[in-house]
Amino acid sequence: MKKAFFFVFILLSFQGFAQVKTGVYSVNETVNFDWSEGEEINSYISEGSRLMHITDWGFRIYRKHKDTGNSFPAIYIGLDSDGYHCYAVPFGDRLEVSGDMAVLFYNFNNETGWYKSSTEWRGLEYISNVPILDYEK
Secondary structure (H helix, E strand, O other): OHHHHHHHHHHHHHHHHHOOOOEEEEEOEEEEEEEEOOEEEEEEEEOOOEEEEEOOOEEEEEOOOOOOOEEEEOEEEEEOOOOOEEEEEOOOEEEEEEOOEEEEEEEEEOOOOEEEEEEEEEOOEEEEOOOOOHHHO
């Protein structure tokens, strides 16, 4: 029993180290997709630069350092077989992050079992461990 408890403790201890590095990332390109039963039916590129702040408890997308942007709570659920770090986001949404790309899947269709929409943030580059706020300049 002691060995089993120790093994579980070790696994849980390393879970934090398996996640994506927390901090602020610049986003090179944002692409939105519409899907129908797993098939892409439409895509469009969103203009303008973005920043992505990833933490242990969620992520935030915003345009400039002083903006509040849109925040999403998220819980790290593990590494999938394709090498993506997966996060559960409320309302059945899912965030996947790997290398220099993050994808948010949303609008899940319970009848078909597919997501209807996704947003990809491409070309992620790490900037800093915390957001840059105006009053710090």
